Amino acid sequence: MVATTIDTLLSCFVMVTLVLTSMVGVYTVVHPFLQEQQSLYKMQVNQKLAEYILLGPGYPVNWGSDLATFLTDFGLAEYGSVAPYELDIDKVTRLNSENAYNVSFLDVFSALGTQDKPFRITIKPVFDVSVNLTSKQEGPTETVYHFQISTERSSLPIAADLCCYAVFSDQVVSNASSTSNAGEGSVDVTLQNEGSGTALFIVIAKADSKTASYAVYPFAHQSSSNPNSQGAYATLSPIDYTLRIDLVSDEDKMSHAMIMTYSNWFSLSEINESQATMFYELPRLLDPSPMVVVGTGLDGSTSFAEWTVYPQVPVVFGSNFTGEGDLLDSYAFRYLVTINSAVYECEVVIGGA
Amino acid sequence: MLMDNRGQIRVLEAFFATAVVFGSLVLTGPAYVSYQNRSSNGVLYSLGLNALIELDRGGELGALIAQSNWTEISSRLSLLLPVGVSFNATVYNEDHEIANSSPMTDGVLEGGNVVSVRYMVVDTATLGFYEISLQLAYVK
Numbered sequence: 001m002v003a004t005t006i007d008t009l010l011s012c013f014v015m016v017t018l019v020l021t022s023m024v025g026v027y028t029v030v031h032p033f034l035q036e037q038q039s040l041y042k043m044q045v046n047q048k049l050a051e052y053i054l055l056g057p058g059y060p061v062n063w064g065s066d067l068a069t070f071l072t073d074f075g076l077a078e079y080g081s082v083a084p085y086e087l088d089i090d091k092v093t094r095l096n097s098e099n100a101y102n103v104s105f106l107d108v109f110s111a112l113g114t115q116d117k118p119f120r121i122t123i124k125p126v127f128d129v130s131v132n133l134t135s136k137q138e139g140p141t142e143t144v145y146h147f148q149i150s151t152e153r154s155s156l157p158i159a160a161d162l163c164c165y166a167v168f169s170d171q172v173v174s175n176a177s178s179t180s181n182a183g184e185g186s187v188d189v190t191l192q193n194e195g196s197g198t199a200l201f202i203v204i205a206k207a208d209s210k211t212a213s214y215a216v217y218p219f220a221h222q223s224s225s226n227p228n229s230q231g232a233y234a235t236l237s238p239i240d241y242t243l244r245i246d247l248v249s250d251e252d253k254m255s256h257a258m259i260m261t262y263s264n265w266f267s268l269s270e271i272n273e274s275q276a277t278m279f280y281e282l283p284r285l286l287d288p289s290p291m292v293v294v295g296t297g298l299d300g301s302t303s304f305a306e307w308t309v310y311p312q313v314p315v316v317f318g319s320n321f322t323g324e325g326d327l328l329d330s331y332a333f334r335y336l337v338t339i340n341s342a343v344y345e346c347e348v349v350i351g352g353a
Numbered sequence: 354m355l356m357d358n359r360g361q362i363r364v365l366e367a368f369f370a371t372a373v374v375f376g377s378l379v380l381t382g383p384a385y386v387s388y389q390n391r392s393s394n395g396v397l398y399s400l401g402l403n404a405l406i407e408l409d410r411g412g413e414l415g416a417l418i419a420q421s422n423w424t425e426i427s428s429r430l431s432l433l434l435p436v437g438v439s440f441n442a443t444v445y446n447e448d449h450e451i452a453n454s455s456p457m458t459d460g461v462l463e464g465g466n467v468v469s470v471r472y473m474v475v476d477t478a479t480l481g482f483y484e485i486s487l488q489l490a491y492v493k
Contacts, residue, residue: 011363018367022374040395047399083410085403126432154436208429210410334400336407336433343407343433 046331049114050348053121054085054335058111064090065240067101074111076121085337087346089311090239092123092339096312100237100244105318118351120318123311123337125213125290126345127153127160129205133219134186142190143221149177149185151205151213157183160205160213163262166191167294168199168221169303170256172265179205196222197303202292204262210288211343212262216307228304236295238310243268243280245295245306250276252304254297259310262289282310288341311339321351394468397438397489401470404433405487415476418444418452418483427457430487439492444474445484452483465490 056075063071065088076095078088094103112119130150137144151160159181166173166189179185191199199221206212218227233252237244245254257268257280264287268280285291291310296303321330330351337346408414408429417426423444430440439460444452470487 007361007363011367014364014367014371018371018374021371025374043395047395084406086410153432156436158432207432208425209413210407211429211432333396334435336403338407338410341411 042329043331046117046350047333049117049119049350050333050335053112053119053348054087054337054346057088058091062088064088064092064094067239071103071107071111073113074108083338085335087123087337087339089340092315093239093310093312095121095123095317096315097317098231098235098237098308099239099312100235100246101239108317118319118321120316120321120349122314122316122347122349123339123344124314126211126336126343127151127158127205127207127213129160129203129213129215131201131203131215131217133201133217138193140193142192144188144190145201145219147187147189147201147203147217149179149187149203149205149215151179151183151185151207153207157181158207159183160207162187163204163206164189165202165204165260165265165292166199167202167258167260167296167305169195169197169296169298172258174265191221193222195301195303196220197299198223198227198305199303200294200305200307202260202294202307204260204289204292206262206289210338210341212289214290214292214309216292216309218305221303223302228306230306232306233297233299233304234295234306236293236306236308238282238291238293238308238312241282241284242271243282243293243295243310245278245280247276247278247297252297252299254278254295256297257293257295259283259285260292260294261285261287263287268293286341288343290342291340313339313344318349319351321349393466393491397466397468397491398470400434400438401440401468401487401489402472404430405470405472405485407433409472409474412475412477414485415474415481415483416478418474418485419476419479419481421452421454423453423455423457427459430457431459434489437492439490441488443486443488445486447482449484460492462488462490463493465493 055077057077057079058075059073060069061079076087076091078086093099094101132148134148135146151158160179162177164175164187168191173189175187175189177185177187198218201217203215220227234245234247259266271281272279294307296305330349332349335346337344441462442457446452467488467490472485474483
């Protein structure tokens with residue numbers, strides 16, 4: 001009788017232990033399933049939102065070039081485009097805070113209508129170009145500058161074809177080159193020794209027919225002082241194929257404006273002149289390339305040079321996610337987008353509630 | 354004696370049941386792993402489709418296939434896909450025969466979770482239809 005009782009107690013103990021461990025085991029297995037399902041659902045919702053931004057034109061549909069209207073729905077796609085991920089050059093340009101016609105994050109956030117989802121949009125070229133002035137040879141009438149150029153993507157070298165321009169006052173010198181599979185190349189440019197001040201060395205690189213990037217390197221020509229920093233004399237704001245130049249000081253004068261792409265460069269004609277603000281018409285070029293816009297002028301006897309690019313990328317727009325834990329529940333999506341026939345990389349980060 | 358045996362059988366039954374429950378928990382492991390991969394599969398699929406859409410913009414992909422320029426297709430895919438994603442692309446013609454004479458790949462798709470993207474391409478010059486199968490995986 002005693003043995004039977006002990007056996008029964010032991011089996012009861014084993015049964016209870018079995019039930020408890022089973023409960024713990026089932027919870028351990030099922031809990032990640034449920035969490036994963038919730039996480040998958042969140043990812044899909046955020047991905048749809050990111051695609052909505054890149055595939056929808058927003059409202060008004062031409063809010064990028066129509067500066068008079070108020071944004072009521074946010075989207076970056078080019079209106080009327082039949083292909084997906086084709087973004088409007090002006091909508092992207094207005095995301096850049098350096099542009100005089102930039103839209104505020106508050107307006108965009110309100111227009112998107114997702115109050116519980118902070119977001120950040122980054123648009124940049126697919127690969128990077130970096131430039132270094134390695135040497136110069138000064139002659140009596142001209143100076144030869146030797147530049148080292150490297151092209152890389154995510155710190156890995158890539159080969160690219162290069163079109164280079166040196167701009168000083170009204171002088172424009174162009175030269176073609178390429179970088180090797182090691183991502184290294186070099187170019188010599190020659191400038192006449194007329195005047196002194198800031199010159200620009202512009203590189204537009206193409207890794208294939210549609211994937212392009214650029215770099216602009218300011219350097220001092222016939223001068224021992226440093227080249228002027230960007231925005232020191234004027235700010236350049238391209239929008240709707242019109243360039244607006246705002247001079248910082250009335251005493252300075254902008255004398256030349258030009259636009260460079262991979263295949264061509266053109267002088268720009270002024271369409272409206274005022275004391276501090278000038279407008280130039282930009283040509284609608286079909287070249288799949290970033291368009292580097294340059295303005296040169298005089299500060300007394302010293303030449304200065306200002307530049308921007310159209311579309312104004314790289315651009316980072318939106319929440320900076322710098323708060324503690326801000327990125328814990330956020331999702332990042334990478335897309336390739338086309339702006340003015342050239343391919344760029346776009347990252348959309350959407351935060352949690 | 355009979356009563357004693359009955360108690361031992363209960364204990365054995367309990368251990369048996371424990372083994373069955375834990376066995377079933379172990380068996381659900383692979384199902385969870387495959388479930389967990391669904392989100393990364395979606396991301397890879399989206400990356401692959403996006404790269405093919407960009408490559409095909411303006412009908413360039415169809416033209417490159419018609420020219421049998423497999424090296425250029427491979428190099429462009431390598432540029433458009435993020436670093437850390439390896440790929441293997443195969444082009445099929447209208448008779449569903451492999452059209453590419455040389456492999457279009459930038460790595461070995463092994464051991465990882467492989468996602469396949471199928472994309473229809475038309476060469477606008479010859480009106481030839483092709484199907485491109487792009488397999489993607491994260492580099493381990």
